[in-house]
């Protein structure tokens with residue numbers, strides 16, 4: 114089958130996705146949870162924390178991030194490391210020692226992260242968002258289906274989209290990032306994508322209904338046997 118698509122009201126996207134994540138976590142309480150950054154999954158993480166308050170056991174998880182900027186210190190509040198600690202690890206009671214985020218700007222750094230993930234037996238459930246140009250992680254258009262963790266240049270469009278975290282100035286957004294590759298992401302046993310808002314409509318339509326192509330990296334999710342997309346009507350207008 115292709116991805117399972119669940120339509121949800123905008124303010125329910127995160128809640129619906131959190132239930133899927135919670136179902137997985139119940140079966141794998143000491144597993145590796147793959148996490149995405151960005152605005153899209155924030156509600157999901159908040160909803161997971163609410164489920165924790167109701168008894169979901171999350172403290173034993175290891176968190177593995179998709180990507181990180183090159184040249185932004187982990188302690189910098191704009192780093193994805195900080196995001197994962199602040200929005201996911203702390204609310205879920207997971208120690209920072211079990212927060213894994215790729216770090217550095219060399220091929221050796223990339224290979225080290227890939228080896229770390231492999232050493233843990235890989236990611237169980239992976240949460241992903243989608244960039245408005247169809248990227249996942251920081252796999253920009255043109256990324257191969259076979260790509261692994263590596264250092265990449267960010268597109269002008271992605272730097273513009275993320276300028277809001279850098280005083281509104283796209284020139285201040287790092288030019289490079291280190292990201293899990295498409296093949297790395299697809300090794301997760303199951304994948305949950307969240308998307309909301311009209312800015313994602315082009316990318317989501319192309320990813321789910323267009324050709325499977327490196328021009329739209331998220332379209333490669335259709336080659337994975339277990340993907341669920343939770344989206345609102347603005348991101349995925351009903352056909």
Ligand code: GLP
Pocket residue numbers: 149150151152153154179180241242243244245249250251271275
């Ligand atoms: C960022 C991240 C992605 C994220 C995407 C969408 O650049 N690297 O992992 O999914 O862009 O972000 P947002 O959810 O803020 O729209």
